[in-house]
Amino acid sequence: MTEHKNIFDRMMSLDRRWIFLFLIVVCVATYTADFTIPINTEAEVESIFNFLDSLPEGDIVLVAIDYDPNNLAELHPMTYAVVEHLWRKKVKIIFTSLSQLGPAMADQAIRDISDSLKVDKTYNYNGVEHNFKGREIVNGVDYTFLGFKPYYALIILGMGQDFRLNFPSDYYGTPLDDLPMMQGVINYDQVACVVDLSGGNITDAWISYGQGRFNFPLMLGLTGVMVSQYYPFLGSGQVSGIMGGLLGAAQYEELADNPGRAKDGMRVQLFAHYVIILFIVLGNIGFFMSRRKRMEGGN
């Protein structure tokens, strides 16, 4: 004899495949629809933007692309937003990639952003209009890409002594001493800050072995699920700013007045959250009503 399930019982124990189906329909629908949602910025992203924006032309920032294709959806937009902002301001970048499949990510980002920088563009942020002339991004002048080496903790420690220790030559095989930008650049001391974009435990190594030992300003770009874990480091001052997930990337795009894939993706994320909240509410209604029924039945 099968037990008869009323509507509230069903609401409480929906088959997860219904949730999956509903979610994908909403995601596809919102992705194809064309509208933008306003973004509110938060202090932890503003601090990254303000620091990078205050850097003078010619300064060097180390951008660590420590993520694999699986984190691409959340972290690639951050790379695009930050790197484009820095290059527009003629700040030089040293890229590293301590995650196995990271070099492909960095390579792709460098190519794409170099292309988008070829055109003139006007941005309007901090209440001021910024006109940037399009220019060619040159390897060795605007950026150096060190590439991948295994055992990230050791590499982070090694770079604190000399970049050449672990990377005698860059990703493309040119010795570092041959790159104009790397003349006189020995270790983290010549770098204004480190921006680590990561979807895994490499961030911990940047905090303890990098910032901990060499004391440079460290900014993080993390996947949404990781963010809450790194708030304590923000409070202790070990980390100067955090961008969390697509929302963090969208905030950076908003601050730099450079809407891109993150702001696009926020539509999907917002409505996906609505779906989750809707199901949580349904589940709770079902839970309360069934409990009431049970209690009434018991009485």
Next chain:
Amino acid sequence: MKRQLPFLLVFIFGAFMTIQYYVPHESSEFVYTFLLDWTMIIGIFALALGIWSLYHVSVDKIQHKKENWIYSYVTLFGLFIMVVFGFSYKVGDSWGMYPLFVIALMALLYCLIHASISRSKGFWLGLSGAALAVSFGVAFFDDSWKLAFMTSEGLKNTMFTNFADFVLTPILATMFALLAFFIASAAYRAFRARNVLASLLLIAAIIVMLRFNPYMPFGLPELVAETSSWLMNVPNLAAQRAIVIGIGLGIVATSLKVILGIERGYMGKG
């Protein structure tokens, strides 16, 4: 002695690494980097063991025709074909006999697999020899491509980059995307207002999820954003710090036990 020596080594290196943290001098740094280099070298040898283990498991599946055994071929061919691509690159305008070289190597792999599981070992080994001879011959006489073991030329091989960009990348991104669905179903099951604490958790979760929702009336977005910021920075931070301190002490205590040889579970001695 066989058991004692590893513990002695753990004690010596553990104690050295602990003291090294407080000694900034160049000599201590030298020994430190020397030891770290050794870690890398050991790691690379261990990787060879790992690949051997993967090969062994896959071949075992093929031999016993376990469920979905056919995919073990995909695993092995995928593994070795990428290694071949990563070590070869085009010199001229065309690839020349390169496809034949790759096919010969894959045939070699197939023959070797069967040589290790089949009864007619001699037959398969003979075929392996033939496949090896073909691949050597092609590599020797064909000048349109080259093998590069010491440089990174192979990473620019279009076959290598295409497989990485158009096969590996989408598959990995898909795996990560599954998280969205699993989070939805897990949240649906977990967030039930069963009691006061669970209700608080539920409310906090909804506030944090709504923190960037611009479609709310009467200045609610600001209020929700502020509350969510407070939730993240105060109660969340406080709880996490407590866990972090506990973990920190646990790490020191466990390290101490490992260095002093009290904790021996990692050597198979509980």
Next chain:
Amino acid sequence: MKVKMLLAVFLLLAICSNSYAQDTTAEGDTTAISVDSLRLPAPPGNLSGRDKPNDHGHAIILDWELSPDDGGGSNSVLRYDIYKWVPQLMLDINLVRDSIIIIQKIIRKTTDGIEEGSQADSMLKVFSKFSKDELFDIRNRLTDHIKAENEGLAEASKSYPENGAWLFIDKKPSGTKTFDHIGSKEFKSKGFVPDYADLYYRVDAVTITGAKASSEIFGPIQSSGQWYNTYRTPVVFSVFLFTILTVFYVMRAKQGADLYVRPLGGIEAVDDAIGRATEMGRPILYVLGLGSAADIATIASFTILGRVAKKVAEYQTELLVPTYDPIVMTVAQEVVKSAYLDAGRPDAYKEDTVHFVTQSQFAYVAAVNGIMLRELPATNVYMGKFFAESLILAETGALAGSIQISGTDEIAQIPFFIVACDYTLIGEELYAASAYLGKDPVLLGSLKAQDYAKAAIIILAVIGVIVAQFDFGHYYVDLFEVVN
């Protein structure tokens, strides 16, 4: 060939010394012109320096007083240029370093962009005549040459101010009063600063027109490395106290004191779960996470694996341990093998029980999920370090209807495990599991020490909260400060 090579080296050194002499005079000349034609700013005052404390050497900290024209007076100071005096030997060495770079460029065929008639060009002409093998040989000889010559730097520095030149190091914007000259310790690097050699510094105030005024010269000063980092004293102190506490409780436990440990649901469930697997005739899946063998979470997980493997061997159930890291795989194989041996069933041990899958995070997840759905294990145990994959694993396990026990010290993943698993060990509970499983008094003693350390931290934090309300609170906070 040897004669040819030595000739090249001498020729090179000859070119080098000449061109450097030109370089330094040229710089002196520019300063002279600006002195005559432009109004000079007031120089920076009281230049002083000291060896950078608590480091590996090769670094000096400089301090000076701002020029009166920096932010005041004629307010014309734009920046400060920092110079270091180096002996001629250092300049020669630098040129040999340059020549090594040129040799490398020739070897790698990346000589494009070298200016015609430049110093690099003359080096290029000298070295282009050699074959690749000869160039490798010359490069190695030159490297040895630098290494040997570096030994003489300390002696050569004593000739100050004769036989040397001022070398520009760095520039700092107006308003800066201090500069850390952190040199490289690598003798092959151009930024190399020798330890125990006399160093002399000067700081120039520079106006927008390029007029410069030099401070008084500071020196001699020597850099050196230290044998103890005083900044880390609070850490030494805490570790020392904690070690004493641990040893004390371990001794007490050995003497037979009764130490109570609260029960851990997750660990108690392990035995039941193995029993369940045996009854159902299905395997047990043990996942060690993505950590390396050096992670404490993985080390703790090995202990639990040992226990699980022993039970599995006793009950004759199947165990599956797919691994992510090859070193972890090797250790885990040893652990499982020993457990089977302890259980008296070494014959039941199969080499493939613990196997390697891949070092790609999500490819590993795909493989483990595949195992879950194909083999339908009765129990999944996740112990160790987990990242974004935790929920994907645990939800798939729930879908497959397995009992799930998890434990991790990755805070962000704990909620996911709590939601999707039946039992979860939170943070340090994972490390405590080994002590709990063995019921070994020695291991329990260390748990007690942890508890007391936690109590001490709570008390110190509460005192900190109270003291921070007063002006003198920072003295208390400074006690715990660890500078890196």
